[in-house]
Amino acid sequence: MVVNEQVNITTEKTKSPHIAGSSLKISVKELSVFFGKTKVLSDININIFERKVLAIIGPSGCGKSTFLRSLNRMNEEVGGNFTGKIIFDDEDIMKLDPVYLRRRIGMVFQKPNPFPTMSIANNVVAGLRMNGFRDKKKLKEIVETSLRQAALWDEVKDILHESGANISGGQQQRLCIARTIAMQPEVILMDEPASALDPISTAKIEELIFELKKKYTIIIVTHNMQQASRVSDYTAFFYMGKLIEMDKTIKIFTDPELKQTEDYISGRFG
Amino acid sequence: MERRLVLNKTAGDFAGSRSEYKLQNFFKKSKGKKRVTFLTKILGNKNIGDLIFERLTLLFAMLVFFLVVLMGWEMYSNSTLSIKTFGLKFLITSTWDPVAEVFGALPVIYGTFVSSLLALLIAFPLGIGVAVFLAELAPGWLEKPLSFLTELLAGIPSVIYGLWGIFVLVPWLRDSVEPFFQNKFPNSPLFQGAPYGFGMLAAAIILSIMVLPIISSISRDVLKSVPNTQREAAYALGATKWEVTKVVLSNAKSGLLGATMLGLGRAIGETMAVTMVIGNRPEISASLLNPSYTMASVLANEFTEATSDLYISALIELALILFIITIMVNILARLLVWSTERKWK
Missing domain, CATH: 1.10.3720.10 (MetI-like)
Incomplete structure (x- = not known):
C-alpha cells in the first residue's frame, strides 16, 4: 500500500454535493465509529438524498461496511459504538428503537443469507411476520409483489414452498432483496451485494438496482469500479477510515478533485 | 544444477560459507546413484519414519474400534x-x-x-x-x-x-x-x-x-x-x-x-x-x-x-x-x- 501525504486531507474540503430535485434523506454528521479502542471511521460527513443511489468505494478495511452498518445500527450488535450524529428524516437514529429503524432501513448482505429453515415464500415475509403481521391473504400478495419487484417471481413461482437454500446463489441474493423490499423500507443498504455472484447474476442485480431506485434510497458498497459507475448517482471514496472525496459519480470517475481518488479509480493502489 | 543455483540465491546467508559447501555436497551426494535396498523397494518414495508413525497411530485408532467389537462379542458369548x-x-x-x-x-x-x-x-x-x-x-x-x-x-x-x-x-x-x-x-x-x-x-x-x-x-x-x-x-x-x-x-x-x-x-x-x-x-x-x-x-x-x-x-x-x-x-x-x-x- 502506498502511503500518501494526501491521506491527511480534512473533510471540510469534501462537502457532499447537492443533488437538484431531491430532498435530504439521511444526514451524517461528524460520525466516528469505534470498536473497543480502535477507531474505524473518523469524522464522516455525508448527505444522502432520497431516491438516489450512493456508491461507496475504497480499498478493503477502509470502513465502507462499517459506515453502512452505522446507518441501521448493526454495529451495536457486534460491540461497536459511535460519536457524532446520524439524522434520518429529521430524527436522530439513536432516539429511535433499532427494531423500528431497521424496518425502515433494510439491508442486503455480501453473502446471500436466506433462512434455510423457511420456504421461499416465508423467507420473503419473514420480516413482516416477525413484526407481527398475520393477515394470510395480504402476506400472499406481498410474496408475489416483492418477488416480482426483485425480478425473481417467474423463476420461483412454482417452488414457493421449497427451502430458501435450494435455489442458486444469484436467486438467493434476489430473494434476500425481495425479503428486504417486502418490509417496504425507505432506504436499502447493500453491502457488496454482487461480489459473491457470477457475472450474469451480477448484471441482474444491477438492473434491479436501477428499478429499485425509482422507489427507494439506495446506498451500495462495492469493490467493483464499473459497478459503481454504472449504478450510482454519486460516489464517495473512503480511505483508511476517512471520507476522501465525494461527488457526482460522473465527476468522480472522469475528473476527480484529488489525486488520491484518481489513483484508486485508475487502479494504481488499493 | 539449476536447482542448486536457485537454492544458493535464496540462501544468501550461506554464500561462500562453510554451510554452503556442506549444502552443495549434500545435493551432490543425493544426486548420485540411489541405493536400491530391500526397504526402498517396499517403501517407494516414502520416508520410513513417517511410514512407521502413520501405521502406528493407525494401529492405536483401530485398537479403540477393536476393543468395542471385542467387548460386544465377549458379552454376547457369555450371555x-x-x-x-x-x-x-x-x-x-x-x-x-x-x-x-x-x-x-x-x-x-x-x-x-x-x-x-x-x-x-x-x-x-x-x-x-x-x-x-x-x-x-x-x-x-x-x-x-x-x-x-x-x-x-x-x-x-x-x-x-x-x-x-x-x-x-x-x-x-x-x-x-x-x-x-x-x-x-x-x-x-x-x-x-x-x-x-x-x-x-x-x-x-x-x-x-x-x-x-x-x-x-x-x-x-x-x-x-x-x-x-x-x-x-x-x-x-x-x-x-x-x-x-x-x-x-x-x-x-x-x-x-x-x-x-x-x-x-x-x-x-x-x-x-x-x-x-x-x-x-x-x-x-x-x-x-x-x-x-x-x-x-x-x-x-x-x-x-x-x-x-x-x-x-x-x-x-x-x-x-x-x-x-x-x-x-x-x-x-x-x-x-x-x-x-x-x-x-
Missing part, C-alpha cells in the same frame, strides 16, 4: 446361556428372582428409561436455556467463566452426586417435596405410596443435574456453529433478540436434539449416583415416589452376589442390552449434532 434359557421372555417378564433363578428384566429396563427420560424432561429446558444464554446473550467476559463452570459440573465424580443425593436431596424430598405433592394431588397415580425420599424422583433429579452440562455445552457449540449471517439477516429485518434467537434455534434443531440424546446416553448408563438414591427395587410403578431399579444399578449391586452360571449369564445379558442401547443412542446423537454443524461448512 448365551441366559439368552437360550429365557429368550424373549428376558425382556418382557417382570420377575427378577435370583433364588429361583428366574430372570425377567422388564422392571429394570423400565426403570432405566423412565428415570432417564424424566431427567431429560427437567434438564432439556434448563440446558437449552443455559446454551442460549451462553451462545447468544452473554457478554464475552461472562461467557467464558460460565461455560467453564457448567463443564466443571460434568467433571464431578458421580459418587459425590450420590452422597449429596443421600444427605441433602433425599431428606428434602422426604420431608418437604413429596408430602407437598401428596397433599396437592392426593388422587394422582404419580404420587402414591409412602414418601421415602429414595425412589424414581430422586434419581431423576440427580440425573438431570448430571446431564445438564452435557446438554448445555453441546447445545452451545451447536448454536455457535450457526453462522452470524443468519443473525444479521434477522436483525436487519427488524427482529428483536428473542426473534433472532428463534431463527438460530430453528437452524440448530437437529443438533439440539442430538445434544439432548447425548444427555440421554449419559443418563442411561449412569450408575453410582442412581444406585445410591433410586431405592433398588425391581418394580414397575407409576408413582414417582416409589423405589425403582436401573440396569446399571443391578449390575453394580449384584455382580458380587452372582454365583450360579445362569445368574452371571443373565447379568451379562443385561450388560449387553445396556451396551447396545447406549451405543445406538450415542451414534444417533452424534449424527444429529454433526448434521447441524456440517450444514454450514
